[in-house]
Amino acid sequence: MNAIIKRDSPLTLSYQLKQILEEMVSSGKYKIGDPFPTERDIAEQFGVSRITVREAIGHLVYQGILRREQGRGTFVTQPKAYEKINELISYTQDMRNRGMKPSSKVLALKLERPSWEVMNSLRLGESDKVIKLARLRLADKGPMTIQTVYLSYNVCPEVYEKDFDWTTQSLNLVLKDLGFKVVSAVQRISADIANDLEAELLEIPSGSPLLIGEQISYLGNDKPIETLKSVYRADRYDIVVN
Template sequence: MIDKKSPMPLYFQIEEAIKQKIEKGEWITGTMISSEREFAENYEVSRMTVRQAINNLVNDGYLTRQKGKGTFVSAKKIEQKLLGLTSFTEDMRSRGYRPASKLISFQTISANQRLAKALEIPENQKIYEIKRVRLANDIPMAFETTFVPAQLLYLQESHIKEGSLYSEVENAGFKIDYATQSLEASIARDAESEILEITKGAPVLLIERQTFLTNGMPLELVHSVYRGDRYKFMIDMKR
């Protein structure tokens, strides 16, 4: 129960009570929680207080709303440690998930000034633009747009559909060396929310990665939108 004399806000106490049930395994993934009205009656608080607690837990990824059905306990977030350079496919397999990709579009375009600079090629040179939804156990995790210099290797749509881009690159005799990556928080726009099956305005992680080969040439520039309710990145730090 909650303590109305505590300096802790009531909505925060309700959040913590729900979190404990989830973290202790009392409420497993897929459990439908009580309605706002039932929570309000149980805790003797206003529905607005309950709504704030539920909204915060949805934003933090503990709960998910299904329109017309109710609010449910979310699946545990996938954790990725920022220690080594791996492909999405390799990372999901190492965690016991079944990776897959849904190809949205594959085309050859002319590099604009920004892309040409990032890929260290002349402006207007041909590059591959690959848009994919990355899935784990059939759940959309990320919407990814990849740019690769067409002069580097020959790619077909089947190569992208059937396997990892990194595998194709390494099979062509290239060695991948390192990448620089940036992360920032954002919210899902219309197209992203539809593709990732989340509500518009839901929290997402924006990631941009520039990957280099051992000969110093840029291999790719990747823009990714990761679901904030399904994915989190971890890093170990030593002093």
């Protein structure tokens, strides 16, 4: 393979590598079910660190292109639906566009150690902390979705330290006011059924269908700023992708 990592590129090494690895799959070099090269082999082939390889593979796992199996390795899988989003609309604006009045109930606002998935998505170190903001989002006073967002505390501590009213405040607008311009995102859409807690919060029977949106948002320098998981009532919400 002739693809190379350009160290003078404004794109991060992990992003360049992700594009190369994704092309290796989309070109048919590796087919669904095939084992994928090890982190060590990829690092040696492209002259990058294993941390860089781990970040790149993590993005492909998030997109559903690869899957990790404990004790076995990494394999090519059938991608789930995901969409590169260039026009971002907040939940608040989305509901207003639908002619509904948005509001929120705060479920959690705290600092914590990130899970491996969040750490990988936000490209954090093991000692870094994240801000967790979980809210029950309402529309016309009825529950619509449970949203949980994680942000790096080192990048935007103001989200946690300042006294924002998260029952009405848009996180997108707060980030914009703090000088963070989110320019793109990758969103994966899937289906699930409600567990007991989700059912209680969304006021639906346990086992009811849900729409799940998982998103990573990026700044202009390809730096991830947040991860967001939205758990929607399937009977009240639809997702339209242009």
